[in-house]
Amino acid sequence: MKLKLSQADIDGAEVQLIERVSGEEMKRCYQCGNCSGGCPVAYAMEVPPSQIMRFLQLGMVDEVMGANSMWVCVGCLQCSSRCPQGVSVASVLEGLRQITLRKGTDKTRVADIPARFLEKAPQQAIVCGFRKFVS
């Protein structure tokens, strides 16, 4: 795969916004891959956690914003727990979610949530789900 990188993207406003919202510094990651190795949902991600970090280091924001990774992350914190550099990819993914949700774009439409789930599920699943998927 040929990549066209530009310094303007690497230092661009979009990466800066993600760094500000998530509180994480992308350049700290040295690509050891522990996060992707420990992530229980990496198998279902279009871009696994370590590659999320790499794309953002290279200023390739569209690649991560367009991937399903942020919506598949379960927030279990295994990635941040095992990162030798103290980076929390879970926070980066939450940053991506927040940036999307703050624009008013819902991942899950409330009308699409099955009534049975609302009836039977623990309240905490509903509250947490709303916080993660609904603006």
Place this chain on the structure above:
Amino acid sequence: MKIPYYPGCTLNTVAKGFDASARDSALAIGFEMAELPQWNCCGATFPLTPDNLIALCAPAKVLSNARKEGDTLTTLCSVCYNVLKRTNKVLRDDREKRGVINGFIEEEYDGSVNVVHFLEVLRDRIGFDKVKEAVKRPLKGIKAGAYYGCMLLRPFEDIGIDRVESPTVFEDLLRAIGAEPVEFPNRIECCGAHLAMNNGEIVERLSGNVMTSAVACGAELIVTTCPLCQYNLEKSQGGVAQNTPGYNEVPIIYFTQALGLALGHDIEKLGFENNASDVMGLLKKKGIV
């Protein structure tokens, strides 16, 4: 001894057995879980983005109410514990954020409450040896898998209840009540959490990994500390059994139900009827009831 107690939403609704069995167990051991006179939802997730202060207001309100009752607050649900403990650390250590949040909730809270999980109360204040002395119906011969999940353990810097990769607190309790703890690889892995709302496939795979891992290591019972773990495991078990040759369904109960059982409480009061899986068969087989 009275310990201020925050039940949280789920223990007041779908996980009543978790709440009742803990309160009764505490009394049998010699302390009282004193429910906060006023409380609200903790928010059910600690915001991972540091600028999201609004999500800290609900747990901050809980903590400031708790401070009026004493210097300690105990919880049962792993998520409530995680959210309250982490929020408390922000309020204690970050002056600027404390000012903003206090201004919003109209309180003057300083982060001085010590948030402890019920397991910590048993381990550090009562002592597992005392718990063992109170046991009247030991869970002898039951191989039990302690399922920690995520929120009871991580992140270590903020939670610190035990070693993050090789905890023992939960197994130590199971040993104290007479069961035989079984360590299994997925005991600190995620159940699928809030994806219950929109991605049943992932939940079934993750919860399935937890259950098959426990059963492969010999567990005849899985014990949980979180109503969402309990729900995800229970809900996934049918599908997992169907898709995993040789897998036998395993009962899943809250750790306080196991504790109450060992302390000799009436079986009818433990709330087993609200659990999806049947534990009575196992208890009869082992001659415990």
